[in-house]
Amino acid sequence: xxxxxxxxxxxxxxxxxxxxxxxxxxxxxxxxxxxxxxxxxxxxxxxxxxxxxxxxxxxxxxxxxxxxxxxxxxxxxxxxxxxxxxxxxxxxxxxxxxxxxxxxxxxxxxxxxxxxxxxxxxxxxxxxxxxxxxxxxxxxxxxxxxxxxxxxxxxxxxxxxxxxxxxxxxxxxxxxxxxxxxxxxxxxxxxxxxxxxxxxxxxxxxxxxxxxxxxxxxxxxxxxxxxxxxxxxxxxxxxxxxxxxxxxxxxxxxxxxxxxxxxxxxxxxxxxxxxxxxxxxxxxxxxxxxxxxxxxxxxxxxxxxxxxxxxxxxxxxxxxxxxxxxxxxxxxxxxxxxxxxxxxxxxxxxxxxxxxxxxx
Amino acid sequence: xxxxxxxxxxxxxxxxxxxxxxxxxxxxxxxxxxxxxxxxxxxxxxxxxxxxxxxxxxxxxxxxxxxxxxxxxxxxxxxxxxxxxxxxxxxxxxxxxxxxxxxxxxxxxxxxxxxxxxxxxxxxxxxxxxxxxxxxxxxxxxxxxxxxxxxxxxxxxxxxxxxxxxxxxxxxxxxxxxxxxxxxxxxxxxxxxxxxxxxxxxxxxxxxxxxxxxxxxxxxxxxxxxxxxxxxxxxxxxxxxxxxxxxxxxxxxxxxxxxxxxxxxxxxxxx
Numbered sequence: 001x002x003x004x005x006x007x008x009x010x011x012x013x014x015x016x017x018x019x020x021x022x023x024x025x026x027x028x029x030x031x032x033x034x035x036x037x038x039x040x041x042x043x044x045x046x047x048x049x050x051x052x053x054x055x056x057x058x059x060x061x062x063x064x065x066x067x068x069x070x071x072x073x074x075x076x077x078x079x080x081x082x083x084x085x086x087x088x089x090x091x092x093x094x095x096x097x098x099x100x101x102x103x104x105x106x107x108x109x110x111x112x113x114x115x116x117x118x119x120x121x122x123x124x125x126x127x128x129x130x131x132x133x134x135x136x137x138x139x140x141x142x143x144x145x146x147x148x149x150x151x152x153x154x155x156x157x158x159x160x161x162x163x164x165x166x167x168x169x170x171x172x173x174x175x176x177x178x179x180x181x182x183x184x185x186x187x188x189x190x191x192x193x194x195x196x197x198x199x200x201x202x203x204x205x206x207x208x209x210x211x212x213x214x215x216x217x218x219x220x221x222x223x224x225x226x227x228x229x230x231x232x233x234x235x236x237x238x239x240x241x242x243x244x245x246x247x248x249x250x251x252x253x254x255x256x257x258x259x260x261x262x263x264x265x266x267x268x269x270x271x272x273x274x275x276x277x278x279x280x281x282x283x284x285x286x287x288x289x290x291x292x293x294x295x296x297x298x299x300x301x302x303x304x305x306x307x308x309x310x311x312x313x314x315x316x317x318x319x320x321x322x323x324x325x326x327x328x329x330x331x332x333x334x335x336x337x338x339x340x341x342x343x344x345x346x347x348x349x350x351x352x353x354x355x356x357x358x359x360x
Numbered sequence: 361x362x363x364x365x366x367x368x369x370x371x372x373x374x375x376x377x378x379x380x381x382x383x384x385x386x387x388x389x390x391x392x393x394x395x396x397x398x399x400x401x402x403x404x405x406x407x408x409x410x411x412x413x414x415x416x417x418x419x420x421x422x423x424x425x426x427x428x429x430x431x432x433x434x435x436x437x438x439x440x441x442x443x444x445x446x447x448x449x450x451x452x453x454x455x456x457x458x459x460x461x462x463x464x465x466x467x468x469x470x471x472x473x474x475x476x477x478x479x480x481x482x483x484x485x486x487x488x489x490x491x492x493x494x495x496x497x498x499x500x501x502x503x504x505x506x507x508x509x510x511x512x513x514x515x516x517x518x519x520x521x522x523x524x525x526x527x528x529x530x531x532x533x534x535x536x537x538x539x540x541x542x543x544x545x546x547x548x549x550x551x552x553x554x555x556x557x558x559x560x561x562x563x564x565x566x567x568x569x570x571x572x573x574x575x576x577x578x579x580x581x582x583x584x585x586x587x588x589x590x591x592x593x594x595x596x597x598x599x600x601x602x603x604x605x606x607x608x609x610x611x612x613x614x615x616x617x618x619x620x621x622x623x624x625x626x627x628x629x630x631x
Contacts, residue, residue, distance in 0.1 A: 003522055005488040007374055014490070030434055031405045034373075041491065114405045115432065174406040175580055176374050178488075178522045263582040337432070341581050 003180050008143045008173040009034035009076075012102055012166070013042060015150035016074050018181050021100070022048030023073040025062035027055055027081060030114040031170040032104035035076040056081040060088030060101075067097040068211035070197030072154055076102035078170070079120050080111060083128065089163060090129030094213030096196075096228075098157035100150070101135075101165045104173035107310075107337040115337020116170035118259055121314035124167050125288040132225055134232040136164040136239060137287040139258045143177035149285070152188045156239065159189035160231060161196075167287070169310055171260045171339065240294070241285035246273065247298045251280040253352050254302040256295060256319050258284045261308050261340055268345035279349055287315070295322040304356045305329045306348060308340055330355075361517070361551035361572055364480045366446070366453045368467060369517075370505050371484035372492045373459020376519040378409040380484060380553060381456035382577050386419040388452050395452040396445050399425040400466050403458035405434045412577045436466060446473040461504035468510040476511075482550055483513045487520045487537045488530070495540040502545065515550040516542050518569070528561040535567055 006014065013035050016024070024039040036052065043050040053059035059075050066073040077085065082103045092099055103124065107117040120128075124137045136156055140146035146168060153164040198209045215221035245266060247254075257265045262283040269279045282298050284291050299305045305323060307316045313331050320329055332348040334340050361384065369377040378401065385397040397416060401408045409416075410425040417423070424445065426437045445453050457467055467474075483502045485492060492498040502513050520534020535552050542549045549569040554562060556573040564571070 003488070003525055004490065004493075005374070005486065005522055006490060010374075010490055034404070038490070113432065114434065116406075170406065171580065174404065176407075176523070178525050260580070260582070267582045339581065 003178040005176055006143060006179050007034055007176050008140075008146050008168060009104065010038045011143050011147050011179045012076065012150050012168075012173075013038035014181065015147040016100070016154070017042055017046055017048070018185070019072065019151045019154040021072040021074055021154060022046065023066050023071055024048070024075065025051045025053050025059040025066070025073070026075045026077060027053050027059050029056075029078045029081045031106055031116075031174055032076050032078045032102070034173070035102065035104070056084035057088070060085035060092075063099045063101075064088055064092055064095070064097060067092065067099045068095070068198050070194040070199055072098075072158075074100040074102065074154075076104065078104045078106045079108050079117070080106075082120065082123065086123075086129040089135070090127075090131050090133060091213050092163045093129070093133035093135065093228075094131060094224075095211050096161040097163065097211065098154075098161050099163045100153045100157055101163060102150075103165060103167045105167060105169050107335060113337045114170070116260070116310060116339060117335070117337060118167075118169050118261065118310040119312070119314065119335065120167060121287065121309070121311060124165050125290070125318075133228065134162075134235070134288055136160065136162060136235055136289075138164065138166050138241070139285060139287050140166065140168055140172055141259050141262050141283060141285075143172065143175065144179050145285075146172060147179050147181065151185060155187040155189045155191060158191045158194070160235060162231065162235070167259075169259050169261070170337075175260075236289040239286055240289045240291050242291035242294050243283040243285060244280070244294065244298065245269070245283070246280040247282065247301070249278070249280070251278040251302050252304070252356055253279045253349060254295075254299050254305045255279060255281045255308060255345075255349065256284070256305060256315070257281065257308040258287065258315065259310075261310055264340050264342055265308055265345045265349075267342040268349060271342070272346060272349060277350070277353060279353070284315070290318045290322070292318070292322040295319055299323045299327065303328070304352060306332065306352045308332045308345060308348070310334055310340070328355075328359075361570055362480050362482070364478055365449070365451075366455065366474065366479045368455045368457060368479055368481045368511075369484055370457045370464050370467075370481060370502075370509060370513065371459065372486070372489055372501055373403055373463065374489055375459070375484040375486045375492065376521075376553065376574075377459070377484045378407065378411075378456050378578055379574055379576060380517060380519065380572070381409050381454050382412045382416065383572075383574050385421045385452075385454045386416065386577075388454075389420040393452050394422075394450065395454065396422040396424055398442055398445065398453065398455045399423065400438075400442070400455055401458040401463065402434060402436045402466055403460070403463040405432070407578050409456045409578065415577050438466065438469065443470065443473050446470060446475075449478075457509075460501065461508045464505040464509040468508055471510045474511070479511070480515060480550075481509070481511055481513045482515045482517050483541075484517045484519050485534070485538050485541060487534050488522050495537050495544065498537070498541050499544050502541070513545060513547060515547045516545070517551050517553060517572075518549055519553040519574075521553070521555060526555050526558065528558060531558070531562070535569075
């Protein structure tokens with residue numbers, strides 16, 4: 001298919017339709033309004049249903065119902081709206097429902113602002129709702145990658161019977177880039193039949209399907225938690241996604257960044273490498289599971305790490321856990337909706353290279 | 361490309377209105393004309409003409425946009441200065457209107473102060489955008505805009521491009537589509553926009569309409585993703601069979617990626 005020029009939000013919507021998702025329930029919030037806008041136009045054209053719910057709470061529980069009935073379904077929102085959905089997210093994880101949730105992150109906390117941010121890393125990867133659960137979390141750094149990850153997200157959700165969250169800073173949602181939708185795309189994982197879904201019981205053929213997260217018997221609930229934990233361990237083994245840049249070469253500093261910030265850092269790193277400075281980049285694509293071992297290996301080769309985020313340091317904690325507490329890890333973050341510029345990244349990288357030199 | 365005092369740019373969101381508004385008003389200022397650029401985009405929060413605040417100031421263009429906190433908002437704010445400029449006959453005015461019929465509603469409120477003989481209303485068309493992929497869709501979009509704007513579109517601007525993937529053929533086929541729209545609307549194609557790096561690919565008289573070279577001002581600080589299309593997105597290998605202990609590389613499906621982006625060398629659009 002020919003390339004189209006699309007905003008991240010529009011491309012995410014079209015990717016869902018290409019993944020045969022015919023249902024969208026959501027509520028408007030800046031900077032992701034182009035997703036519901038797009039779905040409200042496109043879904044009727046493909047025989048789907050768009051509902052603007054009365055709130056994010058309602059939308060997320062509509063997701064629960066539709067996924068429970070075995071349908072592919074997704075919602076999108078931005079940070080405060082995602083916070084409102086957290087009760088249903090926990091219920092969907094507990095009931096093992098395959099749904100896709102998109103968070104086009106804006107600056108917080110509270111109402112915050114409407115400019116880009118990556119400050120919902122903790123909320124997405126450590127569980128914004130209650131109980132022991134994990135979401136598969138994917139973070140695109142281009143509009144094309146948002147398309148690809150979005151299509152994979154539906155397959156992963158169905159494969160693991162688990163909610164998948166795609167998080168992008170507001171910039172990825174709002175910027176336009178050329179994108180391509182593959183015609184012959186195959187599912188990225190096997191898709192088991194949804195024999196557990198509530199599709200109507202005819203009194204025979206199979207037991208009643210009950211979608212539920214209530215287990216009053218402590219032993220049953222513990223067994224359920226153990227089953228979920230095993231599933232998360234399987235995700236951790238099989239679903240790590242990461243992009244590495246220049247890690248095959250020699251380098252004195254490893255930069256770790258994701259989303260649009262990784263592209264800013266890469267622009268700076270390419271320029272610095274042209275000047276003979278030895279720097280490499282690891283860009284986590286899956287945030288849960290986190291590419292712990294890749295970062296540990298790449299960091300050890302450099303001896304020093306710089307983490308750059310649009311937050312006060314959230315992924316930073318996972319990087320620290322990957323490299324151990326005595327490893328030198330520096331951090332640069334911007335908040336409020338301010339972006340890291342390539343010049344700023346360059347300056348921070350140069351400072352770390354100088355610090356490494358001085359510590360020798 | 362415009363001959364009347366007030367140029368109003370409408371169209372699908374993402375069609376290029378802001379970039380054209382910024383480039384055009386900076387060109388007027390370079391020609392020594394007093395010019396005001398009114399950012400009437402109440403539709404989207406980022407990548408508006410107000411993002412070019414510093415470049416516009418340096419070029420001597422007056423930017424009319426909300427100030428203070430409201431600068432960053434996507435609220436329907438109509439500054440008193442807008443109505444004033446409609447009546448101030450010694451300045452050129454460029455209005456950058458928000459996308460689609462929804463964005464056009466804001467200029468409908470100006471029909472009591474806009475003199476029909478002073479205005480040109482140009483629909484910006486990029487046929488690589490969703491919802492304006494062909495002349496049928498584009499004309500339908502323009503009709504919706506006209507209804508909400510309470511004014512007729514008086515010309516179209518051919519702005520078909522694919523950012524870093526724009527080829528001369530991209531521009532040419534977009535021009536053909538724009539001509540078809542113009543014919544159906546009984547208006548002219550006012551200009552054909554081309555990325556300034558491709559300007560040399562076209563002879564001056566190739567199109568009946570003027571060439572308008574565009575240098576992108578409103579953009580991200582990092583470079584285009586030149587390698588994005590068709591690439592894999594780091595899908596790990598299929599999960600191994602139970603009991604099989606794979607090597608670290610396979611287990612983690614480590615994606616080796618070469619240089620993805622060309623180096624950035626462009627102004628920061630922070631602000």
